[in-house]
Amino acid sequence: MFKRILVAVDGSLSSFKAMDKAIELQKLTDAEIYLLCVYKHHSLFEASLSIGRPEGMDIPDKVLSDYAKGIVNHAKEKAKEKGAVKIRGFVKAGRPSTVIIKFAKDKEADLIVVGSRGTHSDKDGMLLGSVSHRVASKAKCPVLVV
Template identity: 60%
Template sequence: MFKKILVAVDGSKNSLLALEKAIELQKLDEDCEMLLLCVYKHHSLFEVSLSMVRPSDIQIPDQALAEFATSVVEHAKEHAKQCGGQRIKGFVKNGRPSKAIVKFAQTKEVDLIVMGAHGTHSDINSFLLGSVSQRVSGQAPCPTLIV
């Protein structure tokens, strides 16, 4: 059925539900590989300087965000293994989440993208479907399952 499934994870409950659904699909084909991807957004010094919290030594928080994203992927890998997932690889990328997910899917030639309807952030503009999942589903090079 599917040979490569990309699961976008962000640590939210919805992304873990999406992961569980992807594992169900992976179990249909023993050769199916699962790729977990967490994307963090790069923050410029300008964006950091606008923060309400201003440390005395302003630094770009990319390293902390990359470490957090790595921990999200590791947690998702463990969860997937506990649910019976196999052939799992984890990846961390930076950039705008929707663009990074679509580009990663193209580069890795995935057959299916699975992601939660809402991630860790949602706003009034994404009442029915998260803005990232909306953009990914509209630009993806393959089918997208939104859980």
């Protein structure tokens, strides 16, 4: 049924619920799970806009990348505690919905699992968060919103 399940994780409770659902599916299908955390890329120009930066302070991309790696590593540990096997973690920069969809295509994911935010931030996403809404409407493979 499923060979590769992509789970978007951002450290939120809803993303960990999505991961839990993917683990349940893995136990039924023996699929590999790809955990993906996407952070917003900051250009050097954006990074230079700060009024002052203390000596030795990293540019935003480095800080955000490290934070995203921490989220993925934490998710992997939690997944292993719950009995998951065949788990790989990835960190990418960019617009989350765009990166998730492209990553799923590149890795030939059979399923994308994302958490629902329930925000009212845009008229199209009244029940889903904006990222889950965009992924569900634009992905070429099935999307499970948890």
